[in-house]
Structure formats: structure tokens, C-alpha cells
Amino acid sequence: MTQPSRLLAKSYDHKKYPDHPPAYALLIQHERDVSEACKSLAEVMGAVAFFNAGLDPEWLPNFKLSLCANGWSQDLGKGNSHFQSMVTENPDTKQLLRHETISGLLLFQYPPLKTWFNLPEEIKIIALWGAMGHHRKFDQHTSANSLLPVMKVYVSHNDFNTILTEMAEDLNLEPPPQFQQDLIISGDTKNKNDIFAIEVLDDICYDFDNYKKHFQDEKKRRLLALVKGFGICADVAASAIAKGNEEANQYCLQEFIRESLSVHLNPKELTKLIHIWAWKTTELPPKKWNINQLPPGFKFLDFQNQVAASTSYLTLAVAGCGSGKSIAAYLWAKKWCEELEESTHFRLIFCLPTTGTTTEHFKDYALESGIPEEQISLTHSRSFVDLEMLATTSDQEELEPDTKPEDVAINVLKAQQDKIESLALWSTKLTVTTVDTVLGLMANARRSIYSLPALMQSAIVFDEIHALDERMFGHLMVFLKNFPQLPVLLMTASLPENRLQAIQNVRPDINLISGDSKLEELRRYELEYIQIKDNTWNDETVWNAIQDCLENRGENNGKVLWICNRVDWANKAYKQVLEKIKLGCFPDIPVNVYHSRFRYEDRSYRHRQVIDNFNKKHQPMLLITTQVAEMSLDISADLLISDLASIPSLIQRLGRLNRRAKYQSNPPKKAIICSINNLDKNSNPYPKNELQDAIQWLQNLINLSCTLSQKDLSDQFSFMENHQEFDYKKAEQNAIFFSGLWQTRPGMTRDPGYTISVILQQDYDSWKKANSNKQKPTQEWLRKYEVAIPFKNQVLKWDKRAGVPIAPDEDVIYDYDQITKLGTGAKWL
Missing domain, CATH: 1.10.3210 (Hypothetical protein af1432)
Known part of the structure; x- marks a missing residue:
């Protein structure tokens, strides 16, 4: 190649610029x-x-x-x-x-x-x-x-x-x-x-x-x-x-x-968000709210005030499920906003472990905060799908005249589309996101690095930190160690002792705050552990409890939550329910199954459907689900049926039972934990030893011979803990943002999973027919239609489009009716 007349950094459209490069x-x-x-x-x-x-x-x-x-x-x-x-x-x-x-x-x-x-x-x-x-x-x-x-x-x-x-x-x-x-x-x-x-x-x-x-x-x-x-x-x-x-x-x-980078929150905006949340807890219609002040007689819990008053750069709030940690976080953020308003452009980033919890939090707090739409952001890999769903399915009343949540969702979506994608957080003052956005920085994740300026101007909340896998928890430790004067709030319902010790080792300045004692000690659960002879969906004790909750509700709303450890078990339980309905059981009772084996667009719809149905008072419902319920579903059940799981998972599942209980106004609710036959064969997705520990933990709780509180759950957990020291050196090696030195490559933000995202052949064929002039689908289309299925080596032989495997019809089937919105999702043939 002869020496060109001009040296280029990028290609350009020669038809648009025929005479010289732009x-x-x-x-x-x-x-x-x-x-x-x-x-x-x-x-x-x-x-x-x-x-x-x-x-x-x-x-x-x-x-x-x-x-x-x-x-x-x-x-x-x-x-x-x-x-x-x-x-x-x-x-x-x-x-x-x-x-x-x-x-x-x-x-x-x-x-x-x-x-x-x-x-x-x-x-x-x-x-x-x-x-x-x-x-x-x-x-x-x-x-x-x-x-x-x-x-x-x-x-x-x-x-x-x-x-x-x-x-x-x-x-x-x-x-x-x-x-x-x-x-x-x-x-x-x-x-x-x-x-x-x-x-x-x-x-x-x-x-x-x-x-x-x-x-x-x-x-x-x-x-x-x-x-x-x-x-x-x-x-x-x-x-x-x-x-x-x-x-x-x-x-x-x-x-x-x-x-x-001059965009910032002010204390008044956070005060308004907090007031709106407080008014939502009342029975008053929005038109009677005065969001310039708290509702008459409203008081924050002592532990919420303690979180807000924390002056340490690192605060850890350990409080039970449904205890008010989220609003404590916004009170904390308001204090830091007041503290830093004069010295920096203050932002808030609220991190959660899953896309489901992230979208729900965004809907419940940011979406209805009154902050301008272009300055709030829902940030995760499929956020635009959830924003579209919020824009089309929201049925809540107006918060303020002429301002509906679905309109705000539409405007947020448009604003995010208008922003330069890679720099979206630079001009966002309140971001609700998956934890990957922040901790991905430790793995040189592209979007996380692009967001570095915004991260450095923020106070950051990490919620549900018990749910972080080993690699991501390690990233959190390295992040905390290397940014010792960035305001950070950690929150969880329970935390293993070795992880608490790891946090204290890297940050001795931590301020540990426990939940409100009255709520933590509230008698919320009647616990029963039963031995299953065959499988849960054929057990008479389980069906009797379900029928009693649905038909003899009394003070209950008749909400039944049934959590299975595997998708195929959940689908079998769901089909068994449908068979019973055909026989005349559970008439006029909404029944649904919710797990991860749906197209994300369909899953997003079902998520909204499940949340909305569970929130309807005096309307019984039976929901069969998997581990997605542990964090993604902010619901309160009257009966919990659950497979045996790890102790942290069971604590989270129990957190969905009697979740709205306040002091002595709500009687205890029943939880039935079902044994698993042949742990050597059926322990997945949990290690066998974790299930054995859970059996001992359950027995210790039952031996207390009383109804149980969240404090009982965490106390008995602490007595059984594995005190193996956290490996910080390994975490440092994995956090290549700091340890890479002259080498710079993307690493892993999370531990490898058991599933892989694919596109169904039928969906790809439909796209191809409608887009014959295009070579590959957009990332937005892929995110909307991708389905998570268990990984098998067979996947490696499939064709790919834009890096995503195409699942042939003869290998994977998809059960879902677009009209009725019913079905059990994808499964291998």
C-alpha cells in the first residue's frame, strides 16, 4: 500500500464525504x-x-x-x-x-x-x-x-x-x-x-x-x-x-x-422520593398526598435513623427481609448528599444482584421519585425490555396530576435511547442497576470502565450482598479496599461469619447496624420439615396445606408460594395443579409458574403479572416458582412450600412469607420445607454438604419448640457457620483492574453458571423473514428474545448469530401461548 494522503483513525462513508474525510x-x-x-x-x-x-x-x-x-x-x-x-x-x-x-x-x-x-x-x-x-x-x-x-x-x-x-x-x-x-x-x-x-x-x-x-x-x-x-x-x-x-x-x-459530569442530586430530590414512598404506605389515594411532608404520625424505625446517621465511609445494615432497608438506604443517601453537596457533584447508584430485583426497585422508587426522566436510569443488560413492559402494563393510579408511572417509563426509555450508550451514566444522577455495573470494574468490564467517572462521584448502595457468588464477593472486597473514602452502604438479611470477618479485615472502619429489634424478634413463622416419600407434587401434606390456605383464608389473603429447586420440578408441580383444577379443585384461583426458562420479553411480562396479582388484596393465588423468588419477588405469602435448600436460600425464601408483618398485628404463617430424596443424585443446584447443614439448621429451629422470628433464623445460622477464612489474595488476583498492571484484558465478573442464553430457531426464522436485508439481529432484539437453558455440549455445535447460539426446533421446544400468556417455557427434548 502506497502512503495515503491522510492518516485515518476510523473508516467513514465515502458517499457522504466524497471529497475529503470528515x-x-x-x-x-x-x-x-x-x-x-x-x-x-x-x-x-x-x-x-x-x-x-x-x-x-x-x-x-x-x-x-x-x-x-x-x-x-x-x-x-x-x-x-x-x-x-x-x-x-x-x-x-x-x-x-x-x-x-x-x-x-x-x-x-x-x-x-x-x-x-x-x-x-x-x-x-x-x-x-x-x-x-x-x-x-x-x-x-x-x-x-x-x-x-x-x-x-x-x-x-x-x-x-x-x-x-x-x-x-x-x-x-x-x-x-x-x-x-x-x-x-x-x-x-x-x-x-x-x-x-x-x-x-x-x-x-x-x-x-x-x-x-x-x-x-x-x-x-x-x-x-x-x-x-x-x-x-x-x-x-x-x-x-x-x-x-x-x-x-x-x-x-x-x-x-x-x-x-456536573449532573447531581440535591437533598430536596431525595426528600421528595422518601416522602412519596412514605405516602404510598398509607391507604390514602395519591390526590390526597402532600409530598412536601411525611404523612401525619409517620415515623422511621430506629435502625433506619441509625443507618442515616452513620458517618463511616462504609456502613453495613443487617436486617431481616421486608424490614425497611431500602428506605433506610435513601435516608443514608440524603445525609451524604447534604454532606457532599458543596464539595462534589453527588450521585446515587443503587445496586442489586439480579435484573428482576433491579427493575422492581427502579419501579418502586426511582420511577415515581419526581426526578427528571432523563436523569434517572435503569441499567442492566435487558433494561430496555423491562422499561417497555413497565410502559405498557402499569396499572397504578397517578402519583401527581398528569404524571403516570407508565408515562415516566416511556420517557426514561426514550432518554436512555437518546444518550450515547457507552456514556449513559455520566449524565445520570440516580441509577438503579445490577451489581455488575459497579463490580464489573474489577474485571475490566467495558461498561463499568466507561462508567468510572460517574462511579467516582457517587455514593453506592450494594443490596442483598449475601447473594453474591465467591468471585463477585471478592470483587466487592477489593473495591472496598481500594476506594476507602467512597461512601458505601452494604445491606443484607443475613451474612455468614467468614464474610463479615472478610469485610472487617479489609475495612476496619465499618459501622455495623442491626435491624429493628421488634421486627427482628417478631414471631412470623410456623416451621414444619416433612419427609417426602416420592416427590413434593404428589405429597398429601403439601396439597392439604395448599387447599386449606386457599379455601379457609380467614385473616389471610390466600397467597401460596411454592418454591422448587429446579425448573423441571416447578413445571411438574404446575402441571399437577392444572390436573387438580380439571378435577374441580381450586376453582377461580389464579395459578402461575415463574422461572428463568422464558424469553426475556415473556419473563418480564410474567414478572409483572405475578407481582400485580400477589399485591391484590383478598384475592387468593398459587404461584409455583424457583430460586428467582428469593430476591426477584417482593411479595408476601400466607403459605410457603419449599424444597430443602441451602441455609441462606431458605432464609430468603422465608423472607417472602408473612413479609408485611408488623409487630403483633399479623399472626405467624406456615412454612413447609420438604426433604429431598437421594441427596447424592438430587442435591443440585446446591452442594450436598450445604443441604446437610440445612437439615441440621432446620432441626435446631424446630427444637426451639416455638413460632420463629428472623432473629431465630440468623442466630441458628451463626451457630453453624463454616469459619474458613476468606481468600483475599485470590480475590486480588481476580480483580485485574488493580492487579493486571501492564496486562489489560477483560476478566470474569461472576462465577460461571449452569445455563447459556440462546435464541429459538423459530424466533430467528421469524426475524430473518422480516429482515431479509440485514445480516444479523440487533443487540436489543437478541436481549428481548434470548432464553436461558441448561448448558449441554450439544450447544457448541449449533449455529450462532451475533455470538448467540440458535437452538434448533428438534433440540429445544418452547411452551408459551402469546394470547393467553400461559406456558412452561423452554426445555430440552
């Missing part, structure tokens, strides 16, 4: 934009990020210089023949080396530029490690494709020289060297004048590995991680903003960054 496509303009974004982020975010990470403010000048040098260095390597071919004449061009690797090669190994790029050693190393990892594709496994033709790096090009000249002026370097010929990089050693790609790459990795010893101090690792993270943010901001404008004078990155 500014956003030029390498020289992109370099300017990224460096400008780095400067702005350093100015706007540097001090607050340093404070959160406990770094010495005297390091700020080095941070700003490293970040700016990172920005200039990132894409210098794009000025090569392979990359330029890829963005111009041949999009399928393979590259001998990725462009960011070439950038590092030029500035760290190529003698003329290595000598010129003479920043202080540590600043230079941090800048280059950030630059070479800004696409999260550089580590010890990075390799050169030696079978490809030689690559020219256009170091003699005018654009390249201009970039180096501006870079020198900005970083206070000497004028750059002038090149008369281009640099040749080859995959072999045939020409001695060429740079041998494999050899130079090995040298770089060797030298970088030796330099790791200079980052044994955890504070230096924090500094490096911040430079790397903000460098990635600068690149995506520069690309996203510039692409919408033909010329550079049509946009201002500094203005965009300052305006986006």
Missing part, C-alpha cells in the same frame, strides 16, 4: 480529541478520584501528565499500512500487530522515538501500559501473526509528524525526530533492516514483567488503574462525541465532559 475520521483529530478528553477528565475527576482512592494529592500532577501522555500514545500505531488498508479499501485486512501494541513498540522500543519520549520513567510506564491496554487486548498472550506480509509504519508521513509535534508541545518534550523513510515491521527475519515483530513483542513483555516490582505499593497500583480507566473513558468520549459532527469546530469535548 474530521472525526482523521487520526490527527482523534489524537487531539483524546488528549483533550484526558485533560478534561483529569481536571474534573482527578481530585475526587484521588480522594476516594486515598491517594496523596501531591501525586495529582503526575496523574494528569500520565493520563495526557496515555491519550497521545493510544492510537499513534494506527499510522500503519495494515490498519490504513482496513479503514479504507479492505475492511477484512488482517494486522500483523494491533495498533495499540505498535504504539507501545514505537515509544518503548524504537530508538529514535524512545529517546525522544523521555518523560520520567514511572510516568512513561504508566502512560504506555494504559495506552497499550486501552482496548483491553494486551497481555502475555498477545502475539504477532507471522504469516502476514510486512507492515509499514508511516513515520515519515506529514500527519504523523504533526501529531508528534503537537504531542511534544503538550507534554513539554523536545521537538520530535524527522523521518525520511517509513519503519518496516515483519513477521520473519528475512530482512535484517526490518523490525522482527515476534522478537520485539517478547522483549516488551519481558521488560514490562520486570518493571512490575515498582508497583508493589497498593497505592501506586491504584494510580495506575485510574490512569488506565480514565484513558479508556477519554477514548470512548472522543470517538462518540466527534462522530456526530463533520468538523472539529462543531463540538467541544471539554464542555461535554464538564456538563455531563
Whole structure:
């Protein structure tokens, strides 16, 4: 390839721009934009990020210089023949080396530029490690494709020289060297004048590995991680903003960054949210609410006030299910908002473990808060599906004149679609999200890194932390350790002793607050553990209890919650109920089954249906479900039927029984826990030893010979705990945002699961028929129609579209009626 007239950073539409490339496509303009974004982020975010990470403010000048040098260095390597071919004449061009690797090669190994790029050693190393990892594709496994033709790096090009000249002026370097010929990089050693790609790459990795010893101090690792993270943010901001404008004078990155990151909550907005929630607990219609004050006689619980008053940067609230932890969190956030209003742009991020709990919380708090729609966000992988569902199924009354929840949901959806997706949280003051959004930062997850500026301006609530798997809990520990002055509230109904000890070890400043004693000691449960001879859905004791709850309700609402450990068990129980209905049992009683084996669109609808039906007073209902009930369903049952499960799972399941009980106004409700035959064969999804522990825990509770409280559940749990020490070193290794150093690759946010998301063949065929001119579905369509099924090796043989397996009709069937909305979902044939 002959030397091009202009060096490009990106491809562009030649029909739209026939005469010359638009500014956003030029390498020289992109370099300017990224460096400008780095400067702005350093100015706007540097001090607050340093404070959160406990770094010495005297390091700020080095941070700003490293970040700016990172920005200039990132894409210098794009000025090569392979990359330029890829963005111009041949999009399928393979590259001998990725462009960011070439950038590092030029500035760290190529003698003329290595000598010129003479920043202080540590600043230079941090800048280059950030630059070479800004696409999260550089580590010890990075390799050169030696079978490809030689690559020219256009170091003699005018654009390249201009970039180096501006870079020198900005970083206070000497004028750059002038090149008369281009640099040749080859995959072999045939020409001695060429740079041998494999050899130079090995040298770089060797030298970088030796330099790791200079980052044994955890504070230096924090500094490096911040430079790397903000460098990635600068690149995506520069690309996203510039692409919408033909010329550079049509946009201002500094203005965009300052305006986006100036969005903040104020105490009045949080006060309004709290007042609206309080009025919703009354029997008064919304038109009679005065949201400028609390309802007459309304008082917060002592433990809620204690949470709000906590001055520690880390607070842990341990309180039973349904005890008011969520509103305690907003009271806590309001206090921190008042505390930080003058010194920073305060935001709140509320994290939950699952998409279901996240959507429900968003609906119950943020959606009806009165905060402008464009400044609140529901953030998880399928959030747009749930927002669409909220927009079409909400049947609540108006909160304020002319403001319906479904209208707010529509406006939030539109606002999120209008925002630049990757930067959505930059201009959002209240975010309700899955925990992955924050803790994904520890695994170099793309969206989490993009959200780093917003995270650094936020107080963060992590709810249901007992539900975090080992890897994610480890990420939480590393996050807390490395951001010791970021306000964080942890909440849970119960916590194993070894996890509590792990938190206390990394953060001795923790303030532990227990739930309201009257509620924690309230007698809520009548517990029975029964031995099942065959299976639960054929047991006479179970059916008698169900019939009695549904038909002899008394003070009950007749809500029956039946939780099975496996989807196939839940479906069998559901079909058994339908058979009994045919025989005349349970007339006019709504019956449903809810689990994860539905298309997400169908699951989202069923979720709303289940919640709405359970909330109808004096209307009996029988719901059969799986572990999704443990957190995703904020419901209160009058009878609980449950398979034997792990102790934390049983505590959560019991939290759905008699959930609205307040002091002595509600009598205890019955819970029947059913044994599992042949634990060696049927223990999944729990380890056998956890079920054996649960049997002993249940027996200890029954031996108390009384109705039970949530305090009883947690006390007996603490007596049985496994005191194996949490492995923080392993957690540090997994948290590659800090431990990766010169290597930057995406890691795992959660432990591997047992299921895989697929698209049904029938759905893909329908899409293809309606979109014959398109090669693959959009991500939005995939998220809407994906179905989770148990993984089998057979999946590896299926065709894929956009990376998602297509499940053939002869392998997976789907039972769901789009008209009646009934069915049992997907299953293997």
C-alpha cells in the first residue's frame, strides 16, 4: 500500500464525504480529541478520584501528565499500512500487530522515538501500559501473526509528524525526530533492516514483567488503574462525541465532559422520593398526598435513623427481609448528599444482584421519585425490555396530576435511547442497576470502565450482598479496599461469619447496624420439615396445606408460594395443579409458574403479572416458582412450600412469607420445607454438604419448640457457620483492574453458571423473514428474545448469530401461548 494522503483513525462513508474525510475520521483529530478528553477528565475527576482512592494529592500532577501522555500514545500505531488498508479499501485486512501494541513498540522500543519520549520513567510506564491496554487486548498472550506480509509504519508521513509535534508541545518534550523513510515491521527475519515483530513483542513483555516490582505499593497500583480507566473513558468520549459532527469546530469535548459530569442530586430530590414512598404506605389515594411532608404520625424505625446517621465511609445494615432497608438506604443517601453537596457533584447508584430485583426497585422508587426522566436510569443488560413492559402494563393510579408511572417509563426509555450508550451514566444522577455495573470494574468490564467517572462521584448502595457468588464477593472486597473514602452502604438479611470477618479485615472502619429489634424478634413463622416419600407434587401434606390456605383464608389473603429447586420440578408441580383444577379443585384461583426458562420479553411480562396479582388484596393465588423468588419477588405469602435448600436460600425464601408483618398485628404463617430424596443424585443446584447443614439448621429451629422470628433464623445460622477464612489474595488476583498492571484484558465478573442464553430457531426464522436485508439481529432484539437453558455440549455445535447460539426446533421446544400468556417455557427434548 502506497502512503495515503491522510492518516485515518476510523473508516467513514465515502458517499457522504466524497471529497475529503470528515474530521472525526482523521487520526490527527482523534489524537487531539483524546488528549483533550484526558485533560478534561483529569481536571474534573482527578481530585475526587484521588480522594476516594486515598491517594496523596501531591501525586495529582503526575496523574494528569500520565493520563495526557496515555491519550497521545493510544492510537499513534494506527499510522500503519495494515490498519490504513482496513479503514479504507479492505475492511477484512488482517494486522500483523494491533495498533495499540505498535504504539507501545514505537515509544518503548524504537530508538529514535524512545529517546525522544523521555518523560520520567514511572510516568512513561504508566502512560504506555494504559495506552497499550486501552482496548483491553494486551497481555502475555498477545502475539504477532507471522504469516502476514510486512507492515509499514508511516513515520515519515506529514500527519504523523504533526501529531508528534503537537504531542511534544503538550507534554513539554523536545521537538520530535524527522523521518525520511517509513519503519518496516515483519513477521520473519528475512530482512535484517526490518523490525522482527515476534522478537520485539517478547522483549516488551519481558521488560514490562520486570518493571512490575515498582508497583508493589497498593497505592501506586491504584494510580495506575485510574490512569488506565480514565484513558479508556477519554477514548470512548472522543470517538462518540466527534462522530456526530463533520468538523472539529462543531463540538467541544471539554464542555461535554464538564456538563455531563456536573449532573447531581440535591437533598430536596431525595426528600421528595422518601416522602412519596412514605405516602404510598398509607391507604390514602395519591390526590390526597402532600409530598412536601411525611404523612401525619409517620415515623422511621430506629435502625433506619441509625443507618442515616452513620458517618463511616462504609456502613453495613443487617436486617431481616421486608424490614425497611431500602428506605433506610435513601435516608443514608440524603445525609451524604447534604454532606457532599458543596464539595462534589453527588450521585446515587443503587445496586442489586439480579435484573428482576433491579427493575422492581427502579419501579418502586426511582420511577415515581419526581426526578427528571432523563436523569434517572435503569441499567442492566435487558433494561430496555423491562422499561417497555413497565410502559405498557402499569396499572397504578397517578402519583401527581398528569404524571403516570407508565408515562415516566416511556420517557426514561426514550432518554436512555437518546444518550450515547457507552456514556449513559455520566449524565445520570440516580441509577438503579445490577451489581455488575459497579463490580464489573474489577474485571475490566467495558461498561463499568466507561462508567468510572460517574462511579467516582457517587455514593453506592450494594443490596442483598449475601447473594453474591465467591468471585463477585471478592470483587466487592477489593473495591472496598481500594476506594476507602467512597461512601458505601452494604445491606443484607443475613451474612455468614467468614464474610463479615472478610469485610472487617479489609475495612476496619465499618459501622455495623442491626435491624429493628421488634421486627427482628417478631414471631412470623410456623416451621414444619416433612419427609417426602416420592416427590413434593404428589405429597398429601403439601396439597392439604395448599387447599386449606386457599379455601379457609380467614385473616389471610390466600397467597401460596411454592418454591422448587429446579425448573423441571416447578413445571411438574404446575402441571399437577392444572390436573387438580380439571378435577374441580381450586376453582377461580389464579395459578402461575415463574422461572428463568422464558424469553426475556415473556419473563418480564410474567414478572409483572405475578407481582400485580400477589399485591391484590383478598384475592387468593398459587404461584409455583424457583430460586428467582428469593430476591426477584417482593411479595408476601400466607403459605410457603419449599424444597430443602441451602441455609441462606431458605432464609430468603422465608423472607417472602408473612413479609408485611408488623409487630403483633399479623399472626405467624406456615412454612413447609420438604426433604429431598437421594441427596447424592438430587442435591443440585446446591452442594450436598450445604443441604446437610440445612437439615441440621432446620432441626435446631424446630427444637426451639416455638413460632420463629428472623432473629431465630440468623442466630441458628451463626451457630453453624463454616469459619474458613476468606481468600483475599485470590480475590486480588481476580480483580485485574488493580492487579493486571501492564496486562489489560477483560476478566470474569461472576462465577460461571449452569445455563447459556440462546435464541429459538423459530424466533430467528421469524426475524430473518422480516429482515431479509440485514445480516444479523440487533443487540436489543437478541436481549428481548434470548432464553436461558441448561448448558449441554450439544450447544457448541449449533449455529450462532451475533455470538448467540440458535437452538434448533428438534433440540429445544418452547411452551408459551402469546394470547393467553400461559406456558412452561423452554426445555430440552
